[in-house]
Amino acid sequence: MRYPKRRGRLPVPGRKIHLATAAMLLVATTTAACGDGQDDGAKASAPKAPATIPELTKDPLTLSFIWFEWPPAQALETFANAEYKKERPNATIKVNTVPNANWHDAMFTQFAARKTDFDIAILDSQHIGEAVTNGNILDLTDFVKTNIDVNAYNPYLLAAYGQFPQAETGQRDENASLYGLPLLGDTWTMIYRKDLIGDKPPQTWDEMISVAEKCQADHPGVSGLAFHQANGSDAAAVTYNTVNGVYGGNLWNAKERKIEGVLNDAAGQEAMNVLVTKMKPLTAKGSGNWFIDEVNAAVAQGKACIAFNWIAASGGLLDPKQSTLGTTREQILDKLGFATLPSQKTNLVPLGGMGMHVSAYSAAANQAEALNFMKWFERADIQKKWAAAGGVPSRTDALESPEFLNAGPFNQVYTDSVPRMRDMWNVPEYARLVDIENTNVNAALNGAKRPKEALDDIARDQQNVLDSSGRKGGGGL
Amino acid sequence: MSSPVHLSTGRPGQEAPATPPAPGRTSRLSDRGLAVAFISPALLLLLAMSVFPLLWALYLSFTDYSATRGDAPQFVWFGNYTAILTSAQVHLRALTTLIYVVGAVGLQTLLGFTIAYLISRRTRGRGLLTTLFLVPMMLSPVVVGLFWRFMLDAQFGVINSMLGSLGLGQVEWLTRQRTALISLIVVDTWQWTPFIMLIALAGLTAVPKYLYEAASIDRASEWFRFRTITLPLVWPLLLIAVLFRAIEAFRLFDLVYILTSGGPGVSTETLSFHVYKVAFLGFNTGTASAYGILMVLVVIVLTQLYLRYLSKLKED
Incomplete structure (x- = not known):
C-alpha cells in the first residue's frame, strides 16, 4: 500500500480543522490560566480576622514570615523557634528573606497572585495602605480589641505599624481599623x-x-x-x-x-x-x-x-x-x-521598623496560628525576652525595661526617640x-x-x- | 523476524518508496496521528507559556488593569499607548537605551571582530584562547554585575586602587552621570564581546583558503585581502551577531539593577528597567503591558530591517 505523500499546504478543510483546534487550545489555556475570574472581578477589601483565636491544629505546622535579609530576620527566627516552641511544640517558625530592594516586589507579586507562601508579611509601615486597599491582609481590629492591651503602647507606634488610614504624627485614631501589630521598632x-x-x-x-x-x-x-x-x-x-x-x-x-x-x-x-x-x-x-x-x-x-x-x-x-x-x-x-x-x-x-500582618491568602490553620503567635509575641514577658534577644520591642514597659536598655548602647536612643517620630505617606x-x-x-x-x-x-x-x-x-x- | 529497514538513497526530487507500517503498530494511529501526539505536549506548553501570555498582555495593554487591585479590567483602548508614546519620561529612557545599545554593541563588534581576526591567524593554541575568551559569557549577569560593582567602588574598588597607584585620581564610576552609563557599557562589553568574537571566528574560519591563495599569487596586500575577501564574506554572519546583541542590549535589565539601580537619578534607567518599575512599583499592569508590547514591536521592526538587509546582501 502506498501512503499519500503530503506536499505544500494542507487542503482547506484540513487547515480549518487545524485553526479551530489551535483556537480551542488557546481558549482552554486562557480559561485555565484565568481561573474562574472571581478574584479579578471582586472588589477588594481587607477580610476580617476573628475576634477570638480559632482552635489551633495539633499537627506539625510551619508558620512562615517574609522579610528582607538583615540581622533582625535571623534573630527573629532563632528567638521564635526557641521561645514559641515552648508553648506550641508542633509549630516551626520560618523567616524567609529576600534582598531589601526586592522586599516590596516579593510580597506584592504574591499578593497579586492571590496566593502566598508566607503566613505573616512583615510590611513596612508605608506598605499598609497598598495591602489594605487591595484586600491582601486581614483586618485585625476585632482581634486586637479582644486580645491586645492597646494601652501598653505609645499610641503612635500602634498606629504606625497597623492603622489605616494613616495616623497623624503622634496620634492614633481610636475609631480607625488596625491591620497589623508591631514587630520591630526602629x-x-x-x-x-x-x-x-x-x-x-x-x-x-x-x-x-x-x-x-x-x-x-x-x-x-x-x-x-x-x-x-x-x-x-x-x-x-x-x-x-x-x-x-x-x-x-x-x-x-x-x-x-x-x-x-x-x-x-x-x-x-x-x-x-x-x-x-x-x-x-x-x-x-x-x-x-x-x-x-x-x-x-x-x-x-x-x-x-x-x-x-x-x-x-x-x-x-x-x-x-x-x-x-x-x-x-x-x-x-x-x-x-x-x-x-x-x-x-x-x-x-x-520612624522605621515594621509590623506583622496576616496574609489573607494563607490557610485557615496557618492564619489561626499567626494570630496566636501575634498574641504571644505582644505579651509583656515575651516583649522583654525579644528585647534581650536583640530585638526592638514596642510596648512601653519593654522599652523602659532593663532587659532592653542594657541590651545595646543604642537602645536608650530608641526609647528617647519614640515621642519624636514621623512617618512617610x-x-x-x-x-x-x-x-x-x-x-x-x-x-x-x-x-x-x-x-x-x-x-x-x-x-x-x-x-x-x-x-x-x-x-x-x-x-x- | 523483523522486516528489513529500507533506507532511501535517492536524490531529492525522486519519489521515495512507501514505507510499510512497523509490525505491531495499531492501525488507528496513523503517521499523522503519531506526529500530532508527539507535537502536542510541546505545542500546549508553547501555547501556555508563550502565546497565551503574549495575547493576554496584548489584551491587558488596552485596559487599566492592576494586578494587585483585583478590580476587573476596564478598557481604555489606546490610552496606555498614547500616554507611553507622548511621555517625556519614556523619551528619556529611550534615549538612554539608544546610547547604551549603540555604545555597547559598537564596542563589542569592534573588539569581538578584532580578537576573532587575531585568533584566526594563529595556528597553535587557537582552541585554548577561544575557550578562555568565552569564560565571561558563561557567567550569570547578576554575578558579573556584583563583582564589577565591587571592582568599580570608588572607595574600596580595585580599579580606583590601580588608578591611584598610577598617580591618577579617584573616579566615581557608578555615581556620576557621565561615568555611570560608560561603566554599564564597559561591563556589558566585557561580558558579551566573546559572543561577537565566536560568531566572527566561525565566519573567518569558513572563508575558503583558495581565495587567499589566489590573492597571494596576485600579490594582494593584507589590507586589500581583508577588504575584498574577509570582510564581505564575514559581514552577513557578523550582522546576525550584531542583531542578537542589539536585541539583548535593548532589553538590558540585570546589569542596571545590580550596578546602578538606574542612577544617579534616572540617568542609567533603560526602557526595560522603567517597565519593571511601572509593572511592580505601582502595579500598573495595563500600562506595563502596553510598554512591553511596544518594545516587542520595536524589536520586530528592527529585526525585519536587518533580515531584509541580509537578504539583499545574499542577492548581491
Whole structure:
C-alpha cells in the first residue's frame, strides 16, 4: 500500500480543522490560566480576622514570615523557634528573606497572585495602605480589641505599624481599623566617634555639620559624614525626609492630599540645600550609592566621624570581627557613641521598623496560628525576652525595661526617640511616591540635578501620582 | 523476524518508496496521528507559556488593569499607548537605551571582530584562547554585575586602587552621570564581546583558503585581502551577531539593577528597567503591558530591517 505523500499546504478543510483546534487550545489555556475570574472581578477589601483565636491544629505546622535579609530576620527566627516552641511544640517558625530592594516586589507579586507562601508579611509601615486597599491582609481590629492591651503602647507606634488610614504624627485614631501589630521598632541613631569629636554629641543639626567639617579637616582620610544616599529602597528619601523634618518642613498636607507647594516650600528648600550643599561635601567620594551596609562599613573601618543609620542594623558595629576600631566590644565602645538625632527647628526623627500582618491568602490553620503567635509575641514577658534577644520591642514597659536598655548602647536612643517620630505617606501609591523621591534626591546628591530642580520635580511628580488615580490610561508613568 | 529497514538513497526530487507500517503498530494511529501526539505536549506548553501570555498582555495593554487591585479590567483602548508614546519620561529612557545599545554593541563588534581576526591567524593554541575568551559569557549577569560593582567602588574598588597607584585620581564610576552609563557599557562589553568574537571566528574560519591563495599569487596586500575577501564574506554572519546583541542590549535589565539601580537619578534607567518599575512599583499592569508590547514591536521592526538587509546582501 502506498501512503499519500503530503506536499505544500494542507487542503482547506484540513487547515480549518487545524485553526479551530489551535483556537480551542488557546481558549482552554486562557480559561485555565484565568481561573474562574472571581478574584479579578471582586472588589477588594481587607477580610476580617476573628475576634477570638480559632482552635489551633495539633499537627506539625510551619508558620512562615517574609522579610528582607538583615540581622533582625535571623534573630527573629532563632528567638521564635526557641521561645514559641515552648508553648506550641508542633509549630516551626520560618523567616524567609529576600534582598531589601526586592522586599516590596516579593510580597506584592504574591499578593497579586492571590496566593502566598508566607503566613505573616512583615510590611513596612508605608506598605499598609497598598495591602489594605487591595484586600491582601486581614483586618485585625476585632482581634486586637479582644486580645491586645492597646494601652501598653505609645499610641503612635500602634498606629504606625497597623492603622489605616494613616495616623497623624503622634496620634492614633481610636475609631480607625488596625491591620497589623508591631514587630520591630526602629529609628535613626547618630553614630559618632568619641575619640575624634569628643564624648558630647552635637545637639543641633548646624552644630553637627560644623563638628563634622572640623573633624574631616583634622583627620585626613576620614570623612565628616556618612548617610544613606542610594536610589534603591527608601534610602535617599528617608535621608531627605529626616532633614526636611528637622528644618521644619512637611512632606504633604494629608487632608487635602497636597504635595506641591508643601514639600517644596521655603523650609523644604532649605532642607534640600543643607543636604546637598552642606552635608554632601562632607561625605566620602563615591558614596552616592551608599545604604545601610556601606554606612556601617565606613563606621567599622574608621572612615567616618559621624554617621546615621537604623538602630536595628547597628548591632554589627560592636562586633570586633567586623571592626577595625578595637579588638573587643569595650574598645569599640570607647570610640563609638550613639545618640538621638540633633534637632534644629524641630526634633523630629524618622520612624522605621515594621509590623506583622496576616496574609489573607494563607490557610485557615496557618492564619489561626499567626494570630496566636501575634498574641504571644505582644505579651509583656515575651516583649522583654525579644528585647534581650536583640530585638526592638514596642510596648512601653519593654522599652523602659532593663532587659532592653542594657541590651545595646543604642537602645536608650530608641526609647528617647519614640515621642519624636514621623512617618512617610501611608497610602496605596507609596511605592511610586518613594521612588520619585529616591531618584530625585539621589540625582541631587550626585550632581545630576540642582537641589531646587530636584525638589520641584519631586513635588510635581508626586502630586501627579496622587492626582492621577482616576486617569484613563498611562497610569504609572 | 523483523522486516528489513529500507533506507532511501535517492536524490531529492525522486519519489521515495512507501514505507510499510512497523509490525505491531495499531492501525488507528496513523503517521499523522503519531506526529500530532508527539507535537502536542510541546505545542500546549508553547501555547501556555508563550502565546497565551503574549495575547493576554496584548489584551491587558488596552485596559487599566492592576494586578494587585483585583478590580476587573476596564478598557481604555489606546490610552496606555498614547500616554507611553507622548511621555517625556519614556523619551528619556529611550534615549538612554539608544546610547547604551549603540555604545555597547559598537564596542563589542569592534573588539569581538578584532580578537576573532587575531585568533584566526594563529595556528597553535587557537582552541585554548577561544575557550578562555568565552569564560565571561558563561557567567550569570547578576554575578558579573556584583563583582564589577565591587571592582568599580570608588572607595574600596580595585580599579580606583590601580588608578591611584598610577598617580591618577579617584573616579566615581557608578555615581556620576557621565561615568555611570560608560561603566554599564564597559561591563556589558566585557561580558558579551566573546559572543561577537565566536560568531566572527566561525565566519573567518569558513572563508575558503583558495581565495587567499589566489590573492597571494596576485600579490594582494593584507589590507586589500581583508577588504575584498574577509570582510564581505564575514559581514552577513557578523550582522546576525550584531542583531542578537542589539536585541539583548535593548532589553538590558540585570546589569542596571545590580550596578546602578538606574542612577544617579534616572540617568542609567533603560526602557526595560522603567517597565519593571511601572509593572511592580505601582502595579500598573495595563500600562506595563502596553510598554512591553511596544518594545516587542520595536524589536520586530528592527529585526525585519536587518533580515531584509541580509537578504539583499545574499542577492548581491
